[in-house]
Amino acid sequence: MSTAVTARGVTVHYGDVLALDDVDITVQRGRICGLLGMNGSGKSTLFKSLIGLVKPDRGTITLHDKDPAAARREGLIAYVPQSEAVDWAFPVRVVDVVAMGRYGALGGARRLKAADRAAVDAALERVGLSDLAGNQIGELSGGQRKRAFVARGIAQDARLLFLDEPFAGVDKRSEATIVELLRSLRDEGRTIIVSTHDLAAVPALCDEAILLRRKVILHGDIDTALSPEHLGRAFGLDGVVTS
Numbered sequence: 001m002s003t004a005v006t007a008r009g010v011t012v013h014y015g016d017v018l019a020l021d022d023v024d025i026t027v028q029r030g031r032i033c034g035l036l037g038m039n040g041s042g043k044s045t046l047f048k049s050l051i052g053l054v055k056p057d058r059g060t061i062t063l064h065d066k067d068p069a070a071a072r073r074e075g076l077i078a079y080v081p082q083s084e085a086v087d088w089a090f091p092v093r094v095v096d097v098v099a100m101g102r103y104g105a106l107g108g109a110r111r112l113k114a115a116d117r118a119a120v121d122a123a124l125e126r127v128g129l130s131d132l133a134g135n136q137i138g139e140l141s142g143g144q145r146k147r148a149f150v151a152r153g154i155a156q157d158a159r160l161l162f163l164d165e166p167f168a169g170v171d172k173r174s175e176a177t178i179v180e181l182l183r184s185l186r187d188e189g190r191t192i193i194v195s196t197h198d199l200a201a202v203p204a205l206c207d208e209a210i211l212l213r214r215k216v217i218l219h220g221d222i223d224t225a226l227s228p229e230h231l232g233r234a235f236g237l238d239g240v241v242t243s
């Protein structure tokens with residue numbers, strides 16, 4: 001098996017706050033890996049470090065044996081942000097969001113060719129949003145918005161998909177649709193990293209999980225990770241991450 005994601009000794013401070021302490025992870029390609037931990041455990045920081053949005057104070061990260069900046073340049077990574085991180089009032093159609101997945105392949109030209117349009121249409125079809133392609137993104141439900149961003153990653157043919165809290169603001173039926181979609185993308189050999197503090201959807205979705213509490217508490221198959229003993233250590237009853 002080849003490696004999708006490697007982090008070695010990753011340490012991040014925000015001023016005096018130690019957000020990640022010497023984090024080591026290895027995720028193989030073709031897996032769905034949950035990044036689990038309570039609020040403030042460092043999930044977002046690790047996530048952003050992996051995709052190159054936060055630069056660690058120490059440590060190294062490789063994605064398909066490349067550094068995060070190179071992996072982004074080559075279109076290997078797709079990112080589905082937390083809903084709060086997106087301005088849903090911004091006037092953009094669903095088809096335009098998905099088309100953004102093709103711009104990397106176009107360099108600076110930004111004009112879609114027939115093959116690009118076909119890739120966008122296929123991605124919309126794959127996530128079941130063809131009928132809503134002309135709608136404004138802000139008119140979609142929470143689950144449909146997530147699917148539009150996943151379609152952007154499909155149009156890009158990203159090998160690594162990072163989803164930050166994908167089930168926040170998503171109803172149960174949409175959640176099941178998204179789980180099925182992500183598993184079918186995994187079955188094509190893509191690697192999917194999902195950050196969440198909501199454990200409900202995790203057993204149906206993830207092959208494995210990393211329990212994070214500033215450090216890696218455990219990285220194992222999903223049944224082991226969700227055992228009460230390990231969850232208790234990661235989601236301690238005190239509710240705060242102490243130093």
Ligand SMILES: Nc1ncnc2c1ncn2[C@@H]1O[C@H](COP(=O)(O)OP(=O)(O)OP(=O)(O)O)[C@@H](O)[C@H]1O
Nearest residue numbers: 014017019037038039040041042043044045046197
């Ligand atoms: N920009 C920042 N400036 C200062 N401290 C920060 C910043 N971002 C995060 N932190 C702190 O770093 C720690 C880890 O935060 P992080 O957002 O990575 O955790 P999280 O597990 O993603 O939490 P949540 O589930 O609430 O998003 C917390 O103590 C947080 O307060």
